[in-house]
Amino acid sequence: MSDKDSQTQGKVFDAETASSLVKELRKNFGSGRTRSYEWRVSQVKALLKAMVDNEDQIVDALRSDLAKPSLETLVYEIGLLKSSSEVILKELKHWMTPEKVKTSIKTFPSSAEIVPEPLGVVLVISPWNYPILLTLEPVVGAIAAGNAVVLKPSEIAPATSSLLAKLIEKYMDHSFVRVVEGAVDETTALLEQKWDKIFYTGNGRVGRIVMTAAAKHLTPVLLELGGKSPVVVDSNINLQVAARRIISGKWGLNSGQTCISPDYVITTKDYAPTLVDTLKTELQECYGKNPLESEDLSRIVSSNHFARLSKLLNDDKVSGKIVYGGEKDENKLRIAPTILLDVPRDSLIMGEEIFGPLLPIITVNKLEESLDVINSGEKPLAAYVFTTDEKFKELFVRNVSAGGLLVNDTTLHLLVDTLPFGGVGESGMGAYHGKFSFDAFTHKKAVLYRSFAGDSSARYPPYTDTKQRLMKALVAGTVLGIIRALLGWS
Numbered sequence: 001m002s003d004k005d006s007q008t009q010g011k012v013f014d015a016e017t018a019s020s021l022v023k024e025l026r027k028n029f030g031s032g033r034t035r036s037y038e039w040r041v042s043q044v045k046a047l048l049k050a051m052v053d054n055e056d057q058i059v060d061a062l063r064s065d066l067a068k069p070s071l072e073t074l075v076y077e078i079g080l081l082k083s084s085s086e087v088i089l090k091e092l093k094h095w096m097t098p099e100k101v102k103t104s105i106k107t108f109p110s111s112a113e114i115v116p117e118p119l120g121v122v123l124v125i126s127p128w129n130y131p132i133l134l135t136l137e138p139v140v141g142a143i144a145a146g147n148a149v150v151l152k153p154s155e156i157a158p159a160t161s162s163l164l165a166k167l168i169e170k171y172m173d174h175s176f177v178r179v180v181e182g183a184v185d186e187t188t189a190l191l192e193q194k195w196d197k198i199f200y201t202g203n204g205r206v207g208r209i210v211m212t213a214a215a216k217h218l219t220p221v222l223l224e225l226g227g228k229s230p231v232v233v234d235s236n237i238n239l240q241v242a243a244r245r246i247i248s249g250k251w252g253l254n255s256g257q258t259c260i261s262p263d264y265v266i267t268t269k270d271y272a273p274t275l276v277d278t279l280k281t282e283l284q285e286c287y288g289k290n291p292l293e294s295e296d297l298s299r300i301v302s303s304n305h306f307a308r309l310s311k312l313l314n315d316d317k318v319s320g321k322i323v324y325g326g327e328k329d330e331n332k333l334r335i336a337p338t339i340l341l342d343v344p345r346d347s348l349i350m351g352e353e354i355f356g357p358l359l360p361i362i363t364v365n366k367l368e369e370s371l372d373v374i375n376s377g378e379k380p381l382a383a384y385v386f387t388t389d390e391k392f393k394e395l396f397v398r399n400v401s402a403g404g405l406l407v408n409d410t411t412l413h414l415l416v417d418t419l420p421f422g423g424v425g426e427s428g429m430g431a432y433h434g435k436f437s438f439d440a441f442t443h444k445k446a447v448l449y450r451s452f453a454g455d456s457s458a459r460y461p462p463y464t465d466t467k468q469r470l471m472k473a474l475v476a477g478t479v480l481g482i483i484r485a486l487l488g489w490s
Contacts, residue, residue, distance in 0.1 A: 013182055018189040021178065025121045025148040028175045034118060034146045037093060043143045043173060044092075047136060048085050050171040051078050057163055058132060065131065065157040067299040068254065076253065077132040080415070084137055087417050087434055088144045095144075095438050098447075104477050109454045115445040118146030120196035122441060125187065125210065127201045128156035128301055129257045129355075134224075135164060138199045139177070141437025147197075148176040152190055155183040156301055195219050197441060201259075203353075204426055222430030222440055225423050226353050227380035228263040231410065232370045232396065234387035235271040242386040242408070243278045246359075247286055249384075249410025251337045255298040256357045257305075260382040260404075260411050263354050264343075266370040269363040276341060276361065280324050283337050291336040292329050300333040300356060309335060309356040317347040318360070325357075345373070367392065371399050379403075379425035384410050403427050 011017070033039055051058070058078060062068040068077075098113040122142050126135035135153055142149045151168065153161040165179040180186055191198075191213035200210045201224040214221045231246060250262045267275055287294040300306045310328065313319070318340055325338035335357050343350060343360035350360065364370055367387075374383065383402040387393055397405055403423040404413045413419055414433075422431025432440045458467040458474070466488065473481035 013180060013186045013189060015189045015192045018180075018193050021150065021180075022121060022193045022195070025150065025176065025178070029118075029121055029148045034143075034148060034176055037096060039173070040092060040096075040144055040146055041089060043177070044085050044088055044140055046171045046173075047140060047143075048082060050167045051082060051132075054163070054167060058160075061159040061163045062131065062157075064159040065128070066254065066257075066301055067297075069296050069298065071296075072252075072254065072298070073132070077130060081133050081136050081140070083415075084417060084433065084437070085140055088140060088438070091435065092144055092438070095435055103448070105479065105482070106474055106477055107448065107450065110448055110450045112446070112448045115447050116145070116438075116442045117445050119441055119443055121148045121150070122197045122199065123150050123152065123190055123193075123195045125152045125190075125198070125200045125202070126154055127259075128154035128160075129254055129259070131157040131160035131164070134201050135160075137437065138201070138222075138432060138440075141432055142199070142441040143177070145438050145441035147441050149178070150190065151177070151179045152187055153179065153181065155181070193217075197222065199432075199440070200224070207428075222432065223423070223428045224259065224421075224430075224432075225381065225426065225428040226259040226355070227378055227423070227427040228350075228353055229260055229380045229382040229384065229402070230370070230374050231262040231265045231384040232367065232374075232386070233265055233267040233271070233275055234367055234385070234389060234392065235268065235274075236388045237386045237408070239274065239278050240282065243275070243282045244286075245386075245409045246279070247282055247337075250359055251283070251287070251297060251357055253411060255300070255335075256359075257298065257301060257355050258411070260414060261355070262359065262384060262410050263380070264350065265359060265361045266364060266367075266373055267361065268367055269365060272341060272361060272363045276323055276339060279339055279359075283324065287337060291325070292327055292332070292334045297334070297337070297357075300335060303330075303333065305356070306330060306333050306335070309354070309358060312349040312352075312354065312356075313338065313358060315348040317344050318349055321360075368395070371395070374400055379423070379427055381423045381427040382406065382411070382413070401425075403431075 059070045059073045062073045096116060098115045101112050101114060103110045103112045124138045139149055139151055153164050161181050165181055168177055168179050194217040197220050198210055198214050199222045200207060204225050207223045207225050211221055246262055250256050253261060287297055291297055321340040321343050323339050323341045325336040327336040338358045340360045342363055379401045381403040383400050384406050385396045386408055393407055401424060406413045417434030420431035420436040421433040422428055430440060458470040469485040473485040
């Protein structure tokens with residue numbers, strides 16, 4: 001019986017049940033089966049097959065949970081997961097191979113290598129906004145590294161959570177990969193257990209809860225959080241292209257409900273009206289005159305999130321700053337793409353990650369002032385700049401600290417598997433994607449090999465002045481020093 005089955009049949013998933021699950025997986029992991037290349041490849045291929053066989057069901061589940069357009073599901077959820085899985089299948093044998101490293105005269109004669117080994121039994125707690133990609137990409141990384149995995153999908157995307165539980169039970173090796181559905185109680189029960197790593201994607205509030213629970217067992221964590229990702233817009237650019245790319249990253253990715261979504265724009269007072277006019281034109285081109293009826297725009301995930309966004313929009317400090325959009329349909333949980341100009345920095349909308357279709361614009365006298373605006377807040381998960389000025393580009397890259405930077409576009413750094421994806425400071429810790437996913441769930445074990453030849457009595461008591469000189473020379477690692485010590489020269 002699966003963990004899901006036991007829940008649906010009335011058995012409570014509590015700390016005792018969670019403890020039994022972890023013990024079972026630890027016992028199974030101890031068999032060594034997950035360490036083989038063949039097992040890892042078979043499981044990655046099984047997950048790929050699950051995506052291919054059930055594409056329509058996945059599209060339907062995300063439409064049910066988020067009204068997510070099929071293009072976004074097929075490209076940004078299933079497509080990106082397939083791509084990352086194929087990279088793993090291509091490179092895994094190389095990644096698993098121990099890395100030979102140099103040794104020195106200090107340990108002569110010797111050889112050494114770094115042996116990658118799985119951490120053990122890991123927990124992945126995933127979010128609702130990309131309930132396929134951000135759920136399964138960490139799972140694929142953990143499996144590729146040879147771990148047993150427990151997945152806790154988000155209850156806020158119930159259709160996708162239920163589908164994932166069914167697919168993983170059907171396609172994956174149940175001895176090593178499990179799904180636990182549920183909400184706060186089930187997550188709490190899981191967090192009380194000792195894991196070899198916890199991977200959490202979500203907000204900082206829950207991230208702190210995860211980290212506190214992990215600290216009790218000295219469990220390492222990888223936290224993918226978020227933050228207010230800024231977009232700095234210069235005046236020397238192709239504005240139409242820039243506007244489209246901002247729209248794509250903001251509204252074209254889950255209606256702003258994305259951790260690396262552009263959160264706010266900074267531009268000069270002089271250029272702001274031109275930028276706003278172009279954004280208006282391009283938004284109408286993308287979503288029509290009545291965007292609330294557009295099938296290309298995701299809805300807000302829940303009534304709670306709708307109320308939170310409405311509160312940001314109704315704040316007295318910004319309610320008169322709306323220059324485009326602002327329409328809402330509470331029954332359908334839809335909010336039109338909304339632009340706000342000259343938003344005060346002490347407003348509610350600037351005090352938290354927006355995570356929705358609202359885009360405030362802050363104006364400055366000189367573009368260089370944007371760096372002070374960004375650096376006065378917490379370090380974001382992403383930061384974007386549109387400019388053709390090489391000096392300002394270098395200034396931005398050198399002075400803005402964020403999980404990732406992108407010049408002249410938004411969000412696309414997520415697609416580059418040779419770049420680490422992760423936060424810094426409040427936006428998270430640790431990184432994944434490509435080999436970084438493998439490394440995130442791998443211990444790099446240091447191994448030194450020596451024979452019984454070349455043993456030196458200088459290591460062993462009783463210590464003498466000659467031994468001391470020789471050992472100092474050996475630790476210093478200089479051949480000349482060793483010769484001098486052997487000859488008795490100081």
